[in-house]
Each structure stands twice: as C-alpha cells, then as structure tokens.
Amino acid sequence: MEIALVGIGKIAVDQHIPAISDNPDWELAATVSRHGTVKGVPAFTDFDTMLEERPEIRVVSLCLPPVPRFDYAQKAILAGRHVMLEKPPGATLSECHTLEALARKHRVSLYATWHSRQADKVAAAKDWLSDRRLRKLAIRWREDVRQWHPGQDWVFEAGGLGVFDPGINALSILTEILPVPVHLTGAELHFPENRDTPIAAQCAFHHPDGAEVTMDLDWLEPGTPTWTIEAETDTGHMLLENGGGTLTIDGQTHDARPGLSGEYPRLYAQMAELVASGGIDMDLAPLCHVADAFLLGRRIAAPRFDW
Structure with a gap:
C-alpha cells in the first residue's frame, strides 16, 4: 500500500x-x-x-x-x-x-497509535499482572527535555502537553498492563514561570482494589533517562524498565532490549491490518488521564526554563 x-x-x-x-x-x-x-x-x-x-x-x-x-x-x-x-x-x-x-x-x-505499548516486554508484564492482586505500583518517567526535544518550543506551548508528552507513554503502558482500570485522583503540576505547560508532575490514582498507584514525571533529569514501572503484588515483584524494553520479575531479568526495539514496525503492521479489515482503533485512555491531571492538578510555580 x-x-x-x-x-x-x-x-x-x-x-x-x-x-x-x-x-x-x-x-x-x-x-x-x-x-x-x-x-x-x-x-x-x-x-x-x-x-x-x-x-x-x-x-x-x-x-x-x-x-x-x-x-x-x-x-x-x-x-x-x-x-x-x-x-x-x-x-x-x-x-x-x-x-x-x-x-x-x-x-x-x-x-x-501508542508506541510504548509495543515495547518488547509490555505484553509479558500484562500477562504477569493479569492474575495477581496489586498492592503498589509506581511510575518514574524522568528525562532531559533538552536531549529529547532540543529547541522545540511547541512542547511548552498550550496544547503541547509539556512533561506529559513523555508521560503519556507511561500512561499508555499503564492502561495496557493493568487488568482493571484506574482513574486519577490528584496531581501537582510544576509550571515554569515563562511556559504554558508543566515541566514536572506528580500524580495519584484510584485503584478499585485499594492499591497505591502513583506517577512521578520530570523533564529536567540529567544523564540517562529513567523510564520505569514498578509493581508489588501479593505474590511477587515486577520491574519494567527502559520504557518497556526490560522486564525483571523477583530479581530475574528477561531479555533486556532497547525500549524502542520493534515498536514502530509493530505499529505499521497493525495499521496494515486495520486498513485490510476496515477497522478503527481509537483507545483514548492515556489521554483521559492527562486531561484529568490538567483538570484536577494543583499548579505549582517553578523556575523559568530556557534552552
């Protein structure tokens, strides 16, 4: 095609x-x-x-x-x-x-498309969580905006999402791997005085079984990015790292691969299937969480940001 x-x-x-x-x-x-x-x-x-x-x-x-x-x-x-x-x-x-x-x-x-859902170990993480009782889940998504969006002012303009531009990748994984839906209950959003979107955020979510679910986003993290989702359950511990490319369960690491390995090829394979079948895939769950964060989030003033 x-x-x-x-x-x-x-x-x-x-x-x-x-x-x-x-x-x-x-x-x-x-x-x-x-x-x-x-x-x-x-x-x-x-x-x-x-x-x-x-x-x-x-x-x-x-x-x-x-x-x-x-x-x-x-x-x-x-x-x-x-x-x-x-x-x-x-x-x-x-x-x-x-x-x-x-x-x-x-x-x-x-x-x-949600490319992070196609990361190498997301499906395995979903399968592992499917029959376990979640007690705690923590997202830490921290990177340097100067590395990933150098000079791109649109990310700090209204509608650009700010730190939720990478954060929505974490939310796309979260909404894929949890067997039950969660919803946001509160957030703190750190806005540089000269920008329209946040440069850091902390979010909390309601889980129907009472598990503690949190997310920490930061766009001023120097050095190697931290893209992790850590879960504690009634029968073990799971750590999803490298944006979904590495999975460790109870201390045993499974086939570490780059976080973007295979993601976009799988997206285009899925698009080919949708076109062939006349299908539509418009899952908006990750964007709903971002919208809720802007609705419920408490605005906190942060130092100005310049490239």
Missing part, C-alpha cells in the same frame, strides 16, 4: 521512515513537510496539494505536533484516506471523538 508521511521531523526520521521501509506491506509514496524530505520520495510542502495530486495514495500517517493535527486528519478523512496518528492522537479528547465519528461516517480506518 502507498502511504504519505506528513511531518518529517526527528521521530519520523528515526522511527517512521525505517519502519515503513522495512515493511513489505508499505511503500512510502510521498512526504509533506515545510523543511524535511526523504531522498527519492516525492516531496510536497502543502497537504492539500498532495491530496489533490496523489489520489492513489490511500493512507496518511501524521507525525505533526498535536495542535495542528486535527485539521490534517479531518482533511484526509474527508478525502477518503485512512489515517494513522502519532501519539497523542490529538490536542483534546473532543477532537479525537470528532475524528472517530468522521472516520466511521466515511468508512475509513483510523488508528491512535
């Missing part, structure tokens, strides 16, 4: 383009970007022009920041194209619901 990739930034270059190139189901037939291109692939700077001039391209993958993404997704769906959304699927829950309704009306596939 021919696919157009919109937004040729770091994540597209590092993950999307290799995943498409290595998958026999896909052919990268066009790109849309104001600045980036891919050697040997027809490049457009205007999305409307691409839709008009390349009607044979039936699938569009959107790698834009969340705020402008709705307009692009809406245009693609109205043009009869199947749409794949980089995480988060939108800037608000309302626009995501609108896109899903529109996709159903026009009978096209729509996929809200």
Whole structure:
C-alpha cells in the first residue's frame, strides 16, 4: 500500500521512515513537510496539494505536533484516506471523538497509535499482572527535555502537553498492563514561570482494589533517562524498565532490549491490518488521564526554563 508521511521531523526520521521501509506491506509514496524530505520520495510542502495530486495514495500517517493535527486528519478523512496518528492522537479528547465519528461516517480506518505499548516486554508484564492482586505500583518517567526535544518550543506551548508528552507513554503502558482500570485522583503540576505547560508532575490514582498507584514525571533529569514501572503484588515483584524494553520479575531479568526495539514496525503492521479489515482503533485512555491531571492538578510555580 502507498502511504504519505506528513511531518518529517526527528521521530519520523528515526522511527517512521525505517519502519515503513522495512515493511513489505508499505511503500512510502510521498512526504509533506515545510523543511524535511526523504531522498527519492516525492516531496510536497502543502497537504492539500498532495491530496489533490496523489489520489492513489490511500493512507496518511501524521507525525505533526498535536495542535495542528486535527485539521490534517479531518482533511484526509474527508478525502477518503485512512489515517494513522502519532501519539497523542490529538490536542483534546473532543477532537479525537470528532475524528472517530468522521472516520466511521466515511468508512475509513483510523488508528491512535501508542508506541510504548509495543515495547518488547509490555505484553509479558500484562500477562504477569493479569492474575495477581496489586498492592503498589509506581511510575518514574524522568528525562532531559533538552536531549529529547532540543529547541522545540511547541512542547511548552498550550496544547503541547509539556512533561506529559513523555508521560503519556507511561500512561499508555499503564492502561495496557493493568487488568482493571484506574482513574486519577490528584496531581501537582510544576509550571515554569515563562511556559504554558508543566515541566514536572506528580500524580495519584484510584485503584478499585485499594492499591497505591502513583506517577512521578520530570523533564529536567540529567544523564540517562529513567523510564520505569514498578509493581508489588501479593505474590511477587515486577520491574519494567527502559520504557518497556526490560522486564525483571523477583530479581530475574528477561531479555533486556532497547525500549524502542520493534515498536514502530509493530505499529505499521497493525495499521496494515486495520486498513485490510476496515477497522478503527481509537483507545483514548492515556489521554483521559492527562486531561484529568490538567483538570484536577494543583499548579505549582517553578523556575523559568530556557534552552
């Protein structure tokens, strides 16, 4: 299938383009970007022009920041194209619901991707937790924004999510591996005085069986990132590290691999299946937790942040 990739930034270059190139189901037939291109692939700077001039391209993958993404997704769906959304699927829950309704009306596939759910050991962690009673679970997602989003001011602008941009990866794993749903009960959000989104956050969740569930996010962590989910149960201890790439159960580590190993190839394999079956996958559970954090969170002033 021919696919157009919109937004040729770091994540597209590092993950999307290799995943498409290595998958026999896909052919990268066009790109849309104001600045980036891919050697040997027809490049457009205007999305409307691409839709008009390349009607044979039936699938569009959107790698834009969340705020402008709705307009692009809406245009693609109205043009009869199947749409794949980089995480988060939108800037608000309302626009995501609108896109899903529109996709159903026009009978096209729509996929809200959560790449961290495809990390190597997430499925094993889910299986291990499935029949155990949870007592405590702690998420620690700490990294350096200067390393992962150098100079990208949009992450600190309204709608950019701030530290929840990486934090939603942890939430996508949490909502995948727990056998029962949780909901947020409180949060402290640390906003730099010169920014619109938080640079750190601490969150607490309600678990139906009374387990203690917490999350600690920090975007000023120097050195090696910490991407861990640690769980204590009635019959053992689980540590999911490296963004889901490494699983340790009761002290025994299982096949440590890089956190992004296989994630985007599995996303594109899933998109191929959705297009073939006419399916839609718009799970919004991780974004619901982020929205709840902004609704319930207590704002705490933090020092200004400059690159």
